[in-house]
Amino acid sequence: MSQTEHLIGNMIAASGKLALGYAERLLTDVTPDKFARFATAGGTTVNSNHPCFILGHLSLYPCRVVAQLGTDSSSIEPSEKFLECFSKTATCTDDADGTLYPSMEEVVEAFRRSHHLAIQTLETAPNDLFDAPNPTEGMQEKFPTIASAHGFYMSGHLMIHMGQFSAWRRINGMGSV
Numbered sequence: 001m002s003q004t005e006h007l008i009g010n011m012i013a014a015s016g017k018l019a020l021g022y023a024e025r026l027l028t029d030v031t032p033d034k035f036a037r038f039a040t041a042g043g044t045t046v047n048s049n050h051p052c053f054i055l056g057h058l059s060l061y062p063c064r065v066v067a068q069l070g071t072d073s074s075s076i077e078p079s080e081k082f083l084e085c086f087s088k089t090a091t092c093t094d095d096a097d098g099t100l101y102p103s104m105e106e107v108v109e110a111f112r113r114s115h116h117l118a119i120q121t122l123e124t125a126p127n128d129l130f131d132a133p134n135p136t137e138g139m140q141e142k143f144p145t146i147a148s149a150h151g152f153y154m155s156g157h158l159m160i161h162m163g164q165f166s167a168w169r170r171i172n173g174m175g176s177v
Contacts, residue, residue, distance in 0.1 A: 008130045008147055009069075009122035015155035016119045019162060020112075023055065025177035026165045027108065035104040036095035039171035046171050049092045052101045054161045054168075056086035059110040061153045062118035064136065068146055069125045076114040118154065 036052035038045050049057075059078060066073035084090065085101055095101050102110075130147035134140050143149040169175065 005126055006123060008127045009125040012147070012151050012154050013119045013122040015151070016115060016122065016158065019155065019158035020115050020119070022162050022177075023111070023158075023165070026162065026169060027051070028177055029174055030104075030169075032104040033098070034172070035107075036098065036101045038094040039168045041171045041173070045094070047094075048168065048171075049161070049164045050094070050168055051165055052095070052104065052107055053086060053090075053092040054165050055111040056082060056101065056107045057088075057090075058158060058161055059107070059114045060086055061157065062114035065118040065150050065153055066121045068132075068135065068150070069121050069129050071121045073117075076110075076117050078110070082110065115154075122150065122154070 030051055036050055038047055038050055040046065059076075060082060063073040063076045063078065066076065078086075081102060093100055101107070130145060130150070132146045134143050134145055134149040136143075136149060139149060143152055166176070169177070
């Protein structure tokens with residue numbers, strides 16, 4: 001197949017690659033003891049999503065991209081623990097004792113592995129698959145097609161949460177990357 005036959009998937013994958021690279025930079029100097037902690041500045045705790053919650057939450061969505069494009073997503077399906085901790089209805093909690101969330105290593109690996117597979121799948125998917133209706137209940141009005149839904153999952157959704165991660169870094173005095 002020619003590059004044109006995979007044009008839609010490649011456009012979506014390009015955004016995913018950019019966001020994945022940004023996530024990797026944001027992880028610079030983040031340590032396991034801070035990964036699931038709220039940011040603090042001047043003794044004030046800021047109740048906002050921490051990196052563990054952000055990356056764990058984002059790791060839930062690539063399996064939709066993969067499965068909806070007809071590829072086996074079983075290797076990246078989230079565990080029950082991930083669904084419990086990171087669903088869209090879960091609340092981010094400050095994990096001072098390190099007992100509420102999976103480890104930094106597990107969360108980062110799930111995030112990376114799931115997004116790499118989604119990007120690979122997008123890059124090889126023929127254009128005609130993207131015209132299909134979005135099967136995700138409650139999302140069809142906002143994103144009526146597979147292309148629009150996957151464009152959101154691999155771009156807008158990722159970058160919204162990368163902005164939270166960037167703010168967490170700055171509040172913690174870690175600076176920009």
